Amino acid sequence: MNGEKRTRTRVALMFGAVVSLDGRDVPVRLNNLSLKGLSCNPDPRLVEGKDCVVRIALSGSVTIRVQSRVVRVNPCETAVEFLEMDPESFGHLRNLIRMHAEDPDRIDDEIIGIPAFES
Numbered sequence: 001m002n003g004e005k006r007t008r009t010r011v012a013l014m015f016g017a018v019v020s021l022d023g024r025d026v027p028v029r030l031n032n033l034s035l036k037g038l039s040c041n042p043d044p045r046l047v048e049g050k051d052c053v054v055r056i057a058l059s060g061s062v063t064i065r066v067q068s069r070v071v072r073v074n075p076c077e078t079a080v081e082f083l084e085m086d087p088e089s090f091g092h093l094r095n096l097i098r099m100h101a102e103d104p105d106r107i108d109d110e111i112i113g114i115p116a117f118e119s
Contacts, residue, residue, distance in 0.1 A: 011100040021052035
């Protein structure tokens, strides 16, 4: 047993994103991304337990926007859990992850097998 608790495939991406909390926009660089959250560079303005909004701009008019929460902060990384997003953002997120996954079909299997969000 490897002790891995993650149920979602993570893809390594070096995209820029913006985490908005407490009325401030904090630019970050992603380390990895999944359907359930992300890991990014640490920033002292990102405080564990704070609700936030993550925005990942894909093109001029296409942006993934996700209601989120900062769940872990350490000197090496910040982890953000996704809480809620609209269907359009979810579709773009799914496509982005599929495009960068080693096994794109596994992403769809994860969606079918494990609900992404509690209802």
